[in-house]
Amino acid sequence: MIKIGVIGGGKFGTNHLITLSQLERQGRVKLAALADLSPSILETQTKKFNIKGYQDHREMLRQEELDAVTIATPDFAHRQVALDSIRSGKNVLxxxxxxxxxxxxxxxIKAAEENKVFLEVDFHKRYDPYHQETERLVREGALGEIQYGYVHMEDKIVVPRDWFPGWAPRSSPAWFLGVHFYDLIRWILKKEPKTVFATGIKRVLAGLGVDTYDSIQAKVGFEGGTSITFDTSWILPDGFEAVVNQGFRLVGDKGVAEVDSQDRGMRTCLNQTGMQTHNLGFLQEKRDKWGNATFVGYGIESIADFVDNLEFINKGGDAKNLSGTVTALGADGLAATRMAAAVHESLESGKIINI
Ligand SMILES: NC(=O)c1ccc[n+]([C@@H]2O[C@H](COP(=O)([O-])OP(=O)(O)OC[C@H]3O[C@@H](n4cnc5c(N)ncnc54)[C@H](O)[C@@H]3O)[C@@H](O)[C@H]2O)c1
Known part of the structure; x- marks a missing residue:
C-alpha cells in the first residue's frame, strides 16, 4: 500500500488530508504523517486525522518510510521542500x-528525473467537469481553431487581506490565481504560449499594508495566432456572493464555448452569511453509511488522481503516457510558471515579452 505524508496542512493542505484520509478508508493509501512549521496547525490536524506530526519536513522524511508526499506549503516555499522530498526518493504531488x-x-523537474520519482502538479481546474467538456470539444475540433478568448478569475479581498497577509506580498493575482487558468487554457488549446503583454494596478491592498498587485490583466498570444486575455484580481468586496468569481469563453472558427465557473445555480441567503452562491462541483460534503463526512468534487479528484497515477505506475504503467492527459506533469507546471513569470516581466518593463 502507498504510504504517504503531507507537507503544509493549512487551508489547502486540509483538502490533501481529507482526500488522503478518504482513500485510506478505501484501503488505497496509508496517510502516515503531516509536517507543518506551525505548532497550532500540527496540533489541530494531527488530532483530527489521527496521524503523526513533525515541525520539520526533513525529520518526517527521515523517520517515516514514505512512498510519496503531497506539498501544500505557500507558493514561495515549494522549492526546497520539493527538492528535499524528491532527493529522499519520494514521489511528489x-x-x-x-x-x-x-x-x-x-x-x-531535473531532480525528479535524476531520482526517478513521479512528479505531478495539482492544477485542480483541469478536473472541473465543465472544463473537461470544453477540452473535449476543442480536442475533437467541434469549435474549430480557437481565434480568441477571455478568462476571469477574481478572489474576494478576504483572501490576501485576512487569509495570508504574511505571504500575499510574495504572491500576486498572476501567481495565486492566474496560473490556474494559464495552465487550463494551455491544456485545452494544446498550444504553447508565445507572447505576453500585461498591465496591473497596486492600490487597495498596498493601502492596507499588503504590498502586492490588486489586479493584473494579461494578453497572451498562443501558437497559430490564438489570443487570450486573462483578467485576475483579489479585491472583490467582502459582500460578494462567493470567495471566487471565475469563468471563461473561447471563440473558434466553428463555435463558441462559455463557462460560468462561479454561479452553478445554487444560492442561499442566511442570517449568518448573507447571500452566497455554492460551487458544489469543487467540494460537496456527504455522509457515508457509517456517518463519516465524505467529500466529493474536483477539489478531491485532482489530489486522488496522484494516487491513481502511483497505482498505474506500480502496475507497470509508463508515466510518460500521462503527458497531455488530465494529469499535469512537471513540464506543465514549468509552462504555467513561465507564463506567470513573463506576466510579471511585462508588468515591470511595460513591454511585450516572448516566452
Ligand atoms: N487556498 C486556496 O484556495 C488554494 C487553492 C489552490 C491551491 N492553493 C495552493 O496551496 C498552497 C498552500 O496554500 P494555502 O492556502 O493552504 O496556504 P496556508 O498559508 O493556509 O497554508 C500553508 C501551510 O504551510 C505551512 N508551511 C510553510 N512553510 C512550511 C515548510 N517549510 N514546511 C512545512 N510547512 C510549512 C504553514 O505553516 C501553513 O500551515 C499554495 O501553493 C497555494 O497556491 C491554495
Missing part, C-alpha cells in the same frame, strides 16, 4: 504553482 521561478521549476 505539489500544489500550483510548481515554483515561482523558472529555474526553481527546472531544478525540481
Amino acid at each position: 505539489i500544489e500550483k504553482p510548481l515554483d515561482i521561478t523558472v529555474e526553481g521549476c527546472q531544478e525540481i
Whole structure:
C-alpha cells in the first residue's frame, strides 16, 4: 500500500488530508504523517486525522518510510521542500504553482528525473467537469481553431487581506490565481504560449499594508495566432456572493464555448452569511453509511488522481503516457510558471515579452 505524508496542512493542505484520509478508508493509501512549521496547525490536524506530526519536513522524511508526499506549503516555499522530498526518493504531488521561478521549476523537474520519482502538479481546474467538456470539444475540433478568448478569475479581498497577509506580498493575482487558468487554457488549446503583454494596478491592498498587485490583466498570444486575455484580481468586496468569481469563453472558427465557473445555480441567503452562491462541483460534503463526512468534487479528484497515477505506475504503467492527459506533469507546471513569470516581466518593463 502507498504510504504517504503531507507537507503544509493549512487551508489547502486540509483538502490533501481529507482526500488522503478518504482513500485510506478505501484501503488505497496509508496517510502516515503531516509536517507543518506551525505548532497550532500540527496540533489541530494531527488530532483530527489521527496521524503523526513533525515541525520539520526533513525529520518526517527521515523517520517515516514514505512512498510519496503531497506539498501544500505557500507558493514561495515549494522549492526546497520539493527538492528535499524528491532527493529522499519520494514521489511528489505539489500544489500550483510548481515554483515561482523558472529555474526553481527546472531544478525540481531535473531532480525528479535524476531520482526517478513521479512528479505531478495539482492544477485542480483541469478536473472541473465543465472544463473537461470544453477540452473535449476543442480536442475533437467541434469549435474549430480557437481565434480568441477571455478568462476571469477574481478572489474576494478576504483572501490576501485576512487569509495570508504574511505571504500575499510574495504572491500576486498572476501567481495565486492566474496560473490556474494559464495552465487550463494551455491544456485545452494544446498550444504553447508565445507572447505576453500585461498591465496591473497596486492600490487597495498596498493601502492596507499588503504590498502586492490588486489586479493584473494579461494578453497572451498562443501558437497559430490564438489570443487570450486573462483578467485576475483579489479585491472583490467582502459582500460578494462567493470567495471566487471565475469563468471563461473561447471563440473558434466553428463555435463558441462559455463557462460560468462561479454561479452553478445554487444560492442561499442566511442570517449568518448573507447571500452566497455554492460551487458544489469543487467540494460537496456527504455522509457515508457509517456517518463519516465524505467529500466529493474536483477539489478531491485532482489530489486522488496522484494516487491513481502511483497505482498505474506500480502496475507497470509508463508515466510518460500521462503527458497531455488530465494529469499535469512537471513540464506543465514549468509552462504555467513561465507564463506567470513573463506576466510579471511585462508588468515591470511595460513591454511585450516572448516566452
Ligand atoms: N487556498 C486556496 O484556495 C488554494 C487553492 C489552490 C491551491 N492553493 C495552493 O496551496 C498552497 C498552500 O496554500 P494555502 O492556502 O493552504 O496556504 P496556508 O498559508 O493556509 O497554508 C500553508 C501551510 O504551510 C505551512 N508551511 C510553510 N512553510 C512550511 C515548510 N517549510 N514546511 C512545512 N510547512 C510549512 C504553514 O505553516 C501553513 O500551515 C499554495 O501553493 C497555494 O497556491 C491554495
